[in-house]
Amino acid sequence: MNPAISIRDLHKAYRTGNVITPVLKGVSLDIAPGELFFITGPSGCGKTTLVSVLCGTLLADSGEIEVLNHHLRRMTESQLTQFRANHVGFVFQQFNLIPSLTITENVAIPLRLQHRSPSSARAAAADMLNRVGLGAKLNARPATLSGGQQQRVAIARALVHQPALVVCDEPTSALDSETGREVMDLLKPQPSDSPRTVIVVTHDPRIHHYASTIAAMEDGLIHQPPSAIPS
Amino acid sequence: MTDVSLQMLYGDRAKFALLISGVCFSSILMAQGMAMFFGILAFSFATLDNVRAPIWVVDPMVEQIGDNQPLKDTDVDRVRSVAEVAWAAPFHVGQSQARALGSGITKPVTLVGLDATSMAGAPTRLVAGSITNLRRANAVAIDEEVAARLSPDRLHPLTVGDVFEMNDHRAEIVAIVRTRQGMGGASYVFTTFDRARDYGSGQRKMTTHILAAPRHGLSSASVARHITTATGLSAFTEDQFKSKSSDWMIANSPIPFVVGLIVGIGFLVGVIVAGQTFYTFILENSRFLGALKAMGAGNGRLARMTLLQAAVVGTTGYGIGMGILSLFFRALPDGRAPLVLRWEVAAFVFAAVFLIVCFASFIGIRRVARIEPAIVFRS
Incomplete structure (x- = not known):
């Protein structure tokens, strides 16, 4: 089976004036379809840069990166935008729900970006919110919800367009253990769902047992070979 | 994504109100400045509005309506001799002093002498009395302003039948009329051409203008050209004379500079307040715009959303500003304030607001394009 994500000798550095700071120093990695893949490591090790590169929000300087059969380094900016709209769902650490929209309108955004009509997008969003247990709050604004509820809205937004890849940045760091577990239960690929690969960047050891594979990063490299977690 | 764009705009009510206020205040400043300019112009050719005549004939040296160069008495006949002219009448505009009997209050007035036969140029907005009674001995028609100014110690202002003095001559009021106030604030006293000599300075040549009309079926503009060619005098239609007077004002008075300054400040206020607030609005939303970008909204789509937000701010601010100004102007006493809200003012301010919106959109779109x-993913 082809990997969902294949990375070879990936390099990325940030430039500030004349100062060049290498962040990814030759990362190589394969992630199989349907995996719940965790990337862990200390702050500043390059986790966020790696996840930004592999979901197409940041371009690598060198190396090969193939995601869902797309060679990201060979794509134009507009192709990358289209790729993200069609194939990637995002769960951010700070939720990034637009405060002036209702949660249904927030969840409908990925479908609107795929040119679905407002009414059909809202209907699909309402359905997804029902599935994450927020069916009674369809017209609520994000600010009126608890942190756990907001993260569930973010998950609904990430999954509503059934992406093949979901990228999560510290999805449980701001949540208590119980809520963190609920969030991970939602993110875990279900047999009834369309197949999806989930990548989670996390510091949170409380949720490590959800991972199918864990890769530990340090100093811009996958320090420890990815280890499969026995289920 | 139109609805998302607008909800993001309306969602931050304080910022939205500030944006609208900036454009609104800027629109009011610019429109008020220009309305004042047109108002002052209208004041400067008030005589043209108060004395309606199709053609005005003046000395060739005259540059604007307030410039009263005397004509020869024979010039009237020369104008009458032009084949295309239906009628021509002598006309006098000068300055005088009106003195109330009893109180002795003296006020400057603009003295208008009309041809007693034709009454050409007689005021049209009659409040009381009769203009034809001007043919009586010592008869004058005064405007409401003169009546009020000469009556500070009276229960009611001067009216038909009352008497005052001009240049030591008795003047009996036979009509009260409504006029537009002139530039110097002097209001109008109408009398016959011959009597104006007694009430005024008594100058030898009393004809300052000749009023004329074209024969039936001919245009005023073409007959004015014929008069100029045949007599060597300058002849203008009412609009041409207004335009010449306006041009003179623009070239010779400090008003355009002052008004330009007001309009410029208004424009700058709009650019700075709307531009700065819009930039801050984009800056504060950059995390959400970044999220939209990550989820697959391209720069083009976000630019269209930003343009829409700026356009809504511009049209709303402009609409409210012009609405407030219109209501304010409507509440002012008729003809007292030098403010004229013409469609050209509204169009100019709309164009200026469009530029402000373009500027605000430009800096907003530039910022949006630079959001990674x-x-x-950064906390």
């Missing part, structure tokens, strides 16, 4: 989608 990866920003959303």
Whole structure:
């Protein structure tokens, strides 16, 4: 089976004036379809840069990166935008729900970006919110919800367009253990769902047992070979 | 994504109100400045509005309506001799002093002498009395302003039948009329051409203008050209004379500079307040715009959303500003304030607001284009 994500000798550095700071120093990695893949490591090790590169929000300087059969380094900016709209769902650490929209309108955004009509997008969003247990709050604004509820809205937004890849940045760091577990239960690929690969960047050891594979990063490299977690 | 764009705009009510206020205040400043300019112009050719005549004939040296160069008495006949002219009448505009009997209050007035036969140029907005009674001995028609100014110690202002003095001559009021106030604030006293000599300075040549009309079926403009060619005098239609007077004002008075300054400040206020607030609005929303970018909204789509937000701010601010100004102007006493809200003012201010909106959109779109989608992964 082809990997969902294949990375070879990936390099990325940030430039500030004349100062060049290498962040990814030759990362190589394969992630199989349907995996719940965790990337862990200390702050500043390059986790966020790696996840930004592999979901197409940041371009690598060198190396090969193939995601869902797309060679990201060979794509134009507009192709990358289209790729993200069609194939990637995002769960951010700070939720990034637009405060002036209702949660249904927030969840409908990925479908609107795929040119679905407002009414059909809202209907699909309402359905997804029902599935994450927020069916009674369809017209609520994000600010009126608890942190756990907001993260569930973010998950609904990430999954509503059934992406093949979901990228999560510290999805449980701001949540208590119980809520963190609920969030991970939602993110875990279900047999009834369309197949999806989930990548989670996390510091949170409380949720490590959800991972199918864990890769530990340090100093811009996958320090420890990815280890499969026995289920 | 139109609805998302607008909800993001309306969602931050304080910022939205500030944006609208900036454009609104800027529109009011610019429109008020220009309305004042047109108002002052209208004041400067008030005589043209108060004395309606199709053609005005003046000395060739005259540059504007307030410039009263005397004509020869024979010039009237020369104008009458032009084949295309239906009628021509002598006309006098000068300055005088009106003195109330009893109180002795003296006020400057603009003295208008009309041809007693034709009454050409007689005021049209009659409040009381009769203009034809001007043919009586010592008869004058005064405007409401003169009546009020000469009556500070009276229960009611001067009216038909009352008497005052001009240049030591008795003047009996036979009509009260409504006029537009002139530039110097002097209001109008109408009498016959011959009597104006007694009431005024008594100058030898009393004809300052000749009023004329074209024969039936001919245009005023073409007959004015014929008069100029045949007599060597300058002849203008009412609009041409207004335009010449306006041009003179623009070239010779400090008013355009002052008004330009007001309009410029208004424009700058709009650019700074709307531009700065819009930039801050984009800056504060950059995390959400970054999230939209990450989720697959391209720069083009976000630019269209930003343009829509700026356009809504511009049209709303402009609409409210012009609405407030219109209501304010409507509440002012008729003809007292030098403010004229013409469609050209509204169009100019709309164009200026459009530029402000373009500027605000430009800096907003530039900022949006520079937002990296990866920003959303940074805490």
